[in-house]
Amino acid sequence: MSISENIKHIRSQIPENVTLIAVSKTKPNEMLLEAYESGQRHFGENYVQELVDKEAKLPKDIHWHFIGHLQSNKVKYIAPFVYLIHGVDSFSLLKEINKQAQKNNRVIDCLLQIYIAQEETKFGLDFKEASDILNSVEFKELKNIQIKGFMAMASNTENEVQIRKEFKSLKEFSKQFPDYNTLSFGMSGDYLLAIEEGSTMIRVGSSIFGERNYKK
Numbered sequence: 001m002s003i004s005e006n007i008k009h010i011r012s013q014i015p016e017n018v019t020l021i022a023v024s025k026t027k028p029n030e031m032l033l034e035a036y037e038s039g040q041r042h043f044g045e046n047y048v049q050e051l052v053d054k055e056a057k058l059p060k061d062i063h064w065h066f067i068g069h070l071q072s073n074k075v076k077y078i079a080p081f082v083y084l085i086h087g088v089d090s091f092s093l094l095k096e097i098n099k100q101a102q103k104n105n106r107v108i109d110c111l112l113q114i115y116i117a118q119e120e121t122k123f124g125l126d127f128k129e130a131s132d133i134l135n136s137v138e139f140k141e142l143k144n145i146q147i148k149g150f151m152a153m154a155s156n157t158e159n160e161v162q163i164r165k166e167f168k169s170l171k172e173f174s175k176q177f178p179d180y181n182t183l184s185f186g187m188s189g190d191y192l193l194a195i196e197e198g199s200t201m202i203r204v205g206s207s208i209f210g211e212r213n214y215k216k
């Protein structure tokens with residue numbers, strides 16, 4: 001199937017209030033444009049340099065989501081245009097985003113990345129660390145960031161029961177913060193299940209663009 005057919009198919013499966021982010025990391029601009037021409041406006045990228053290059057060349061009404069692990073020293077490159085930063089996993093990163101947003105005279109929307117998987121390798125805050133940030137005085141002083149909600153990745157497993165359990169734990173946690181109601185979870189393999197568990201934003205790569213080839 002073509003990229004536009006893939007997008008159409010996914011859209012037909014998901015409710016209208018769920019945002020579909022087309023994860024385009026490693027994919028060439030022509031493929032993003034094909035998605036754009038079928039109406040797709042939300043794109044997700046993982047690497048700062050790649051995102052900066054693509055933003056410069058592609059249509060200006062694209063909403064660019066940064067979904068990778070963000071290093072503090074690179075925030076300045078995406079601060080002028082980024083639409084939503086998903087992977088905020090420390091207070092110091094949040095402070096840096098606030099600082100760069102201020103320099104650009106804007107408020108940058110962010111999601112706190114929460115660690116829900118049973119694996120050692122994933123980034124993120126645990127529930128207590130996230131609550132501590134959100135309840136702190138220092139956090140309330142940051143005027144140029146806006147927390148919209150939470151992002152998470154489930155364990156890399158075929159075990160649906162396990163994945164559901166992890167998504168449920170995030171949904172449950174998020175109820176303490178009803179103002180932060182964006183929940184970014186679900187990828188190609190589990191987006192339908194994720195929506196059933198309360199996701200409002202799914203990040204889909206290979207089901208739209210095909211498998212990634214990392215050899216550059």
Ligand SMILES: *Cc1c(COP(=O)(O)O)cnc(C)c1O
Pocket residue numbers: 023025046067068187188189203204205206207
């Ligand atoms: C690559 C990536 C995705 C998309 O993964 P697919 O399985 O190809 O849909 C989603 N979220 C994050 C954080 C990613 O790095």
